[in-house]
Amino acid sequence: MKDRSRIWQHIFGKGPGASRRRAAVLLGQFLIFMMICTLISQALYTGRMVQVTAGNSRSMSLNHVVEAEGTVQKGPESAVLVPAGMRIAQVLVREGQQVEAGETLFLLDCGDMEEQLSEKQEEEQRRRMQLESARENAKRQKEDAQKNRERANEDYNSAVDIGDRQVDEARAAWEKAGQEREQFADWERYLADVQQSDPGLRQLDEQIALLEQELNALREQAGKAESEPAGTVDETGNTGKEDQTDDTGNAETDGGTQAEPAGRETGPDPGDGKDTTGWAAQILAKEQELARARAERESYLAQLSQNSRQQWEQTKAQLEESERQALRSYEGAQEGREQSVQAAARALEDASAKPASDSSLALLAMDVEQAKKECALLESLLETEGRICAQQAGQITQVSAQIGQRTTDAPVCLLAAAEGELTFQAMLTKEQIRFVNVGDECMVSFDSGKRKVEGLTVLSLSESREEPNRYELTLLLPAGQASMGQSGTVRLVQQTANYNTCVPLEALRVDSQQQTYVLVLSSTETFLGEQLTAVKRPVKVLDKNATYAALENGAVGAEEEIIISASGIVYEGDVVRMEEP
Numbered sequence: 327m328k329d330r331s332r333i334w335q336h337i338f339g340k341g342p343g344a345s346r347r348r349a350a351v352l353l354g355q356f357l358i359f360m361m362i363c364t365l366i367s368q369a370l371y372t373g374r375m376v377q378v379t380a381g382n383s384r385s386m387s388l389n390h391v392v393e394a395e396g397t398v399q400k401g402p403e404s405a406v407l408v409p410a411g412m413r414i415a416q417v418l419v420r421e422g423q424q425v426e427a428g429e430t431l432f433l434l435d436c437g438d439m440e441e442q443l444s445e446k447q448e449e450e451q452r453r454r455m456q457l458e459s460a461r462e463n464a465k466r467q468k469e470d471a472q473k474n475r476e477r478a479n480e481d482y483n484s485a486v487d488i489g490d491r492q493v494d495e496a497r498a499a500w501e502k503a504g505q506e507r508e509q510f511a512d513w514e515r516y517l518a519d520v521q522q523s524d525p526g527l528r529q530l531d532e533q534i535a536l537l538e539q540e541l542n543a544l545r546e547q548a549g550k551a552e553s554e555p556a557g558t559v560d561e562t563g564n565t566g567k568e569d570q571t572d573d574t575g576n577a578e579t580d581g582g583t584q585a586e587p588a589g590r591e592t593g594p595d596p597g598d599g600k601d602t603t604g605w606a607a608q609i610l611a612k613e614q615e616l617a618r619a620r621a622e623r624e625s626y627l628a629q630l631s632q633n634s635r636q637q638w639e640q641t642k643a644q645l646e647e648s649e650r651q652a653l654r655s656y657e658g659a660q661e662g663r664e665q666s667v668q669a670a671a672r673a674l675e676d677a678s679a680k681p682a683s684d685s686s687l688a689l690l691a692m693d694v695e696q697a698k699k700e701c702a703l704l705e706s707l708l709e710t711e712g713r714i715c716a717q718q719a720g721q722i723t724q725v726s727a728q729i730g731q732r733t734t735d736a737p738v739c740l741l742a743a744a745e746g747e748l749t750f751q752a753m754l755t756k757e758q759i760r761f762v763n764v765g766d767e768c769m770v771s772f773d774s775g776k777r778k779v780e781g782l783t784v785l786s787l788s789e790s791r792e793e794p795n796r797y798e799l800t801l802l803l804p805a806g807q808a809s810m811g812q813s814g815t816v817r818l819v820q821q822t823a824n825y826n827t828c829v830p831l832e833a834l835r836v837d838s839q840q841q842t843y844v845l846v847l848s849s850t851e852t853f854l855g856e857q858l859t860a861v862k863r864p865v866k867v868l869d870k871n872a873t874y875a876a877l878e879n880g881a882v883g884a885e886e887e888i889i890i891s892a893s894g895i896v897y898e899g900d901v902v903r904m905e906e907p
Contacts, residue, residue: 376894377905380887390761390820396752398812405737434712443704450697457690478677485670489663496659500652507645520634530623537616548605750801761820768818825876845889862898
């Protein structure tokens with residue numbers, strides 16, 4: 327007993343280390359208490375979470391089922407047609423009447439048909455004449471067109487030849503004018519040629535040359551006279567020679583000219599060979615005469631130069647103008663050739679162009695053929711005395727012709743076959759029509775689904791005239807499968823192509839902006855464990871049926887879990903938990 331008492335005293339503080347042991351015990355008790363509280367809190371928190379079911383998207387095709395109620399109707403009707411314009415003489419049937427093949431339905435007015443036949447024959451003859459006339463005109467037009475082409479070709483070749491010749495002639499004239507301008511002398515050479523050929527200048531030059539000779543002779547004689555003694559005669563016999571007297575008492579010089587009167591000195595005194603005054607006077611006079619001749623030549627040469635300059639400039643200007651005119655003529659010839667050749671080429675092109683398509687001959691031929699067919703048709707109707715007969719047995723469902731009226735392109739009556747196929751007609755909505763096409767396979771069930779006719783085909787699909795936004799579906803039923811007026815249900819399944827992302831319809835949600843979206847689960851690790859959060863993901867619906875919706879690729883990943891159903895309302899960002907199995 328004492329030992330047990332010591333143990334308890336040691337634990338509860340009676341002894342060394344009692345405080346530390348009590349603190350450890352209290353800490354352990356606190357931790358246990360907190361763990362119990364946490365478990366209770368987690369249980370309460372989890373209990374308040376919305377429970378959800380989730381699944382992954384899948385790749386699949388969608389089946390669209392179309393069902394509609396309908397009734398069995400009469401079989402296909404055949405139209406009884408009569409050529410337009412025939413007058414009805416008698417109507418021998420009524421609606422609902424049963425007829426046999428070959429039975430007469432209508433009688434046409436034969437007298438009226440005979441009149442029409444006569445008119446059609448005349449019209450055929452007239453159109454044949456028009457056709458022959460048109461063919462002759464076409465033949466003449468073809469021949470005229472050929473002549474026009476040949477003439478246009480000749481005109482073109484002529485325009486080319488004439489234009490080339492005119493251009494060559496104009497170019498030759500231009501080149502000649504240029505050569506004449508280039509060969510025309512420059513001013514110095516021209517002036518030299520004028521001076522050389524001018525007779526007045528040549529006369530003056532000859533006069534000056536003569537004066538120069540005379541002056542030289544005088545100078546030579548004067549020099550000789552100074553060197554000879556007085557009274558001697560010079561070599562010429564003219565100077566220092568005594569005057570000779572003829573029979574009349576007049577003195578003559580050697581030149582045959584009459585001597586000056588007595589007492590007038592004409593030269594040096596011949597008796598005084600040393601006196602040079604007479605020779606000097608003669609030389610001076612000759613020099614003055616030569617100077618005057620030279621001055622006259624210079625004046626004449628200046629005037630000649632001035633006149634020649636004007637003539638040279640005028641001639642040069644005329645040659646240059648002639649060259650310019652020749653150039654303009656050459657350019658005009660080129661332009662004229664181009665225009666004439668171009669006009670001729672266009673005329674040739676027009677004449678060679680393919681004539682416009684003319685269908686008048688073909689139309690006339692068709693008119694003749696049509697008139698011929700109409701005549702043959704009237705003749706065949708007259709041969710049968712205007713009888714219109716049934717081609718098969720059946721029931722008259724509609725009569726539109728009346729006695730005395732002329733027929734049109736519309737049928738005179740409708741005839742339903744007595745035996746054979748029937749039709750099944752049902753009305754579809756605008757939504758259903760999206761999944762039905764002509765030629766689709768379907769089935770019809772009768773007697774509340776107890777009897778089914780499978781392997782049927784949609785014959786036609788047209789908008790209803792009586793009910794807006796409704797469409798009439800028609801099927802052909804094999805003979806013996808149903809009776810007229812019987813009700814049934816048509817069923818058609820349209821399978822789409824494969825979609826990569828399909829989800830149940832329950833997974834689709836719509837926000838306040840009418841945006842379709844789904845909620846996917848996002849997992850996060852917390853101190854309480856894994857936590858699931860709803861994340862909003864906008865999607866685009868491509869197609870859907872009664873159970874599934876096909877989404878645009880990439881909207882939801884194949885591994886992402888999508889919330890399909892929930893025990894309460896789930897919003898974006900809510901923490902949820904999976905429903906317990």
